[in-house]
Amino acid sequence: MTRVNRLLTLWTAFILLFFYLPIAILVLFSFNESRLNVVWTGFTTKWYAALWRDSLLVRAMKNSLIVASFTTIVSVVLGTAGGWLLYRFRYRAASLLETLVFLPMIVPEVILGVSLLILFVVIGFQLGYTTIVISHVTFCFPFVMASVQARLAGLDPSLEEAALDLGATPLQAFTKVLIPYLMPAIVSGALMSFTLSLDELIVTYFTASAGTRTLPLEIFGRVKKGLDPSLNAISTVFIGATVLAVLATEALRRRSK
Amino acid sequence: MRRGLGLVIAIALAAVHLPAGARPAAAADSLNLFGWSEYIPQVVIDEFTEESGIEVNYEMYASNEEMLAKLFSGATKYDLIQPSEYVVEALVKEGKLEKLDKAKLPNMKNIAPDYFGLPHDPQLDYSVPYMSGTVGVVINTAKITDPVTGYADVFQEKYKGRIVVLDDALEIVTWALHVLGLPPNDVNKESLEKVKPILQKWLPLVKVYDSDSPKTALLNGDVDLGVVWSGEAALLYNEDKKFKYVLPKEGAHRFIDNLSIPKGAPNSDAALKFIDYILKPEVSVKISAEFPYTNPNAAARKLLTPAERDNPASYPPGNPKLDTFRDIGANAVLVDKLITDLKAQSGT
Amino acid sequence: MRQESTSFATAAPSHQRAPGGIGWLLLAPLLVWVIAFVIAPAGIMLVYSFLKRGTLGGVVWEFTLENYTGVADPTYLTIVIRSMVFAAITTVLCLAAGYPVAYMIGRASEERRNLLLMLVMVPFWTSFLIRTYAWVTILKNQGLLNSMLLGAGLIGEPLELLYTRGAVIVGLVYTFLPFMILPIYSSVEKLDGALIEAALDLGAGPLRAFSRVIIPLTSPGIAAGVLLVFVPALGIYAVNDILGGGRVDMIGNIIENQFKGNARNWPFGAALGTAMLIAFGFSYWLVNRRQKMIEGTR
Numbered sequence: 001m002t003r004v005n006r007l008l009t010l011w012t013a014f015i016l017l018f019f020y021l022p023i024a025i026l027v028l029f030s031f032n033e034s035r036l037n038v039v040w041t042g043f044t045t046k047w048y049a050a051l052w053r054d055s056l057l058v059r060a061m062k063n064s065l066i067v068a069s070f071t072t073i074v075s076v077v078l079g080t081a082g083g084w085l086l087y088r089f090r091y092r093a094a095s096l097l098e099t100l101v102f103l104p105m106i107v108p109e110v111i112l113g114v115s116l117l118i119l120f121v122v123i124g125f126q127l128g129y130t131t132i133v134i135s136h137v138t139f140c141f142p143f144v145m146a147s148v149q150a151r152l153a154g155l156d157p158s159l160e161e162a163a164l165d166l167g168a169t170p171l172q173a174f175t176k177v178l179i180p181y182l183m184p185a186i187v188s189g190a191l192m193s194f195t196l197s198l199d200e201l202i203v204t205y206f207t208a209s210a211g212t213r214t215l216p217l218e219i220f221g222r223v224k225k226g227l228d229p230s231l232n233a234i235s236t237v238f239i240g241a242t243v244l245a246v247l248a249t250e251a252l253r254r255r256s257k
Numbered sequence: 258m259r260r261g262l263g264l265v266i267a268i269a270l271a272a273v274h275l276p277a278g279a280r281p282a283a284a285a286d287s288l289n290l291f292g293w294s295e296y297i298p299q300v301v302i303d304e305f306t307e308e309s310g311i312e313v314n315y316e317m318y319a320s321n322e323e324m325l326a327k328l329f330s331g332a333t334k335y336d337l338i339q340p341s342e343y344v345v346e347a348l349v350k351e352g353k354l355e356k357l358d359k360a361k362l363p364n365m366k367n368i369a370p371d372y373f374g375l376p377h378d379p380q381l382d383y384s385v386p387y388m389s390g391t392v393g394v395v396i397n398t399a400k401i402t403d404p405v406t407g408y409a410d411v412f413q414e415k416y417k418g419r420i421v422v423l424d425d426a427l428e429i430v431t432w433a434l435h436v437l438g439l440p441p442n443d444v445n446k447e448s449l450e451k452v453k454p455i456l457q458k459w460l461p462l463v464k465v466y467d468s469d470s471p472k473t474a475l476l477n478g479d480v481d482l483g484v485v486w487s488g489e490a491a492l493l494y495n496e497d498k499k500f501k502y503v504l505p506k507e508g509a510h511r512f513i514d515n516l517s518i519p520k521g522a523p524n525s526d527a528a529l530k531f532i533d534y535i536l537k538p539e540v541s542v543k544i545s546a547e548f549p550y551t552n553p554n555a556a557a558r559k560l561l562t563p564a565e566r567d568n569p570a571s572y573p574p575g576n577p578k579l580d581t582f583r584d585i586g587a588n589a590v591l592v593d594k595l596i597t598d599l600k601a602q603s604g605t
Numbered sequence: 606m607r608q609e610s611t612s613f614a615t616a617a618p619s620h621q622r623a624p625g626g627i628g629w630l631l632l633a634p635l636l637v638w639v640i641a642f643v644i645a646p647a648g649i650m651l652v653y654s655f656l657k658r659g660t661l662g663g664v665v666w667e668f669t670l671e672n673y674t675g676v677a678d679p680t681y682l683t684i685v686i687r688s689m690v691f692a693a694i695t696t697v698l699c700l701a702a703g704y705p706v707a708y709m710i711g712r713a714s715e716e717r718r719n720l721l722l723m724l725v726m727v728p729f730w731t732s733f734l735i736r737t738y739a740w741v742t743i744l745k746n747q748g749l750l751n752s753m754l755l756g757a758g759l760i761g762e763p764l765e766l767l768y769t770r771g772a773v774i775v776g777l778v779y780t781f782l783p784f785m786i787l788p789i790y791s792s793v794e795k796l797d798g799a800l801i802e803a804a805l806d807l808g809a810g811p812l813r814a815f816s817r818v819i820i821p822l823t824s825p826g827i828a829a830g831v832l833l834v835f836v837p838a839l840g841i842y843a844v845n846d847i848l849g850g851g852r853v854d855m856i857g858n859i860i861e862n863q864f865k866g867n868a869r870n871w872p873f874g875a876a877l878g879t880a881m882l883i884a885f886g887f888s889y890w891l892v893n894r895r896q897k898m899i900e901g902t903r
Contacts, residue, residue, distance in 0.1 A: 239728070
């Protein structure tokens, strides 16, 4: 038993190393002297200083976070609702509905972007945060729904029945029994949505406006000029902040035990 | 569940009231600028706003086709776009550009004379050159010692797997046309048949296709020579003088990115003001400082630093054989198909 | 071993009721969303696929079938098959590599679990472009990997790792691994500890415990992971463009070209997209219906 555990831990550590290797390079190169960010030429912190002055980049990061947060919230609501409803009720067109929900995952991004743009123009919807969020949710919430459905498969129905027998209303059974049960799936789906939205490029190009440029758009736009290390710097700052926040939460939780 | 629904509605309402970003309705004091990513330095835009009081909404795209897609969707009414020369020709043919009111562009006199009389817009009635450049051969002279003077020299067996080229089907086809001595803009079914055998020999020698950042592969040393934009070569030269830039003797593409006003622009006055502002030599140099392309502004060239002027990729010496691209209409589909086929055939 | 534990849904259909008014009412927002933002755009693309190409991109409102005859070309078939092969290889590798990690996280203590999940996702909150260029730095001839191998004396000359199919696979697995780990994790998490211990204790050895008990119980998560990796992997264009040196064209690149390249052939791109959509949609719908029928007849 412990041998299995040890192997698993080793493998997990290896995979995490695999994940973080390019990140280590990314962080390292944020201190690279050369603007062209290809070969290491020397150590400097000037790109972090440049970040301070680069309001465009910081604003793009802010836009990305706003969009990703809203996308995640809406995706979680739609995906969880969809997953649970399709589990609870025997709709006649269930297969069709599920196929349609997962369709945006297969549609190439450029087609999705162009057709959503045309749709928004036809219905007269002004481009901005809302259109970006809508387009992101469209291909993000299937991930939540798939996750929730997988978690629901094999759910012991007697769990909910027991709650109802013990005097809970259907709503209470839902919120106090089902939602907590679904939490790992919801968290999984939320993490996937957030990640997908944060890095989305093509669909965003078509559905964004001048003031709502997201970080991927900003970064991709700088490829020709050269992806200078200030882009590495902003990524480093962001994940640095995230890791710190997570560790801080962990420390607080351990303290409060 | 009801709570979930309420949450959705609340979010939807909130989102609708979020600032939607650009206000496409033209206020008398705003300019909707649609340009290549990062092509117009922010400092230039900011100074323009300071001087004229006109707010600039700067949206960006990464290819002419993306620009056309968003422009014609009608989602936002743009005042100014930055089409390449062959796109200008197509737009003029379709009547999609406003004629420029030259009276409001006194600084047009700064444009170098060799930018007039070109097939896409001979009198510069619809477009003003913004930046120009060439597509040519860049060589890592530390690795390549034999002379390389043109496309034929590049695509030799001995350089197999050491070549980078632009990922642009039309460009690649015109290089082959040049080598055959055919006019590069004479793209049709017959001429494509003629270039096919040449490309069948060339493409398997290529290691990397990259239009976005071919300098990466060259800097990394994964490739030693290639056919790339002059701007990329200029950046390489600034990084390390070992990167030489040569305009192919068979002929090369001179591309010109222009400023134009789309038909129906809400604020063409502001657009004209912006164009005239860009044409000021002291402003134009600022653009050159950011992008080592060829500046079409003769007056601005006089203000360049020696380093900028001496960069052979930015300002190639001599009198090379240069051609701009023409609009080839539906033949573009054939070009795309040919290169897709040949790429698939050359195997990976 | 009861048959149910190896099927997609192990609950008896008694968890399902007839929808009634409330069922449809609650489903309404989802339906509205799907109609507005899935069917409508898909419909637009379907319509476009039958129109003619416009000179400046866009379409000309004349009916034609030439786009679909164009789709039938052998070059595109080769590319489609290539996309499917790469997507399949990626999925299998992600499953093999990701399952143990998902298992580890699912069985970890509650605090550790959240920390591990974050550790898994955080790298992907950096810019995709920069991340992929970091891989270029690692895999290039003078890159990290080659330097290490040369330094350790394992090779005499740098290996050509970059701009190959292998590099593309590495990039793909890197991109999609989290999307295999997360769904499987949530399936593993609900496993009854006692059940696992029992399986492992009953002397059959961990391999059999895994293959006969644990993996079947987590099959919904595996199925979800496979769906969430294979399907998006079919449409990729950026990873292979950068790491494959632009030589490994996939169906995503071809379609992109029609909209963003000189071809300006939206209807053809739309036709290719519609073909993909129909192929996927139909297969998914068939599999899905079969699953539901299996469920329903028990």
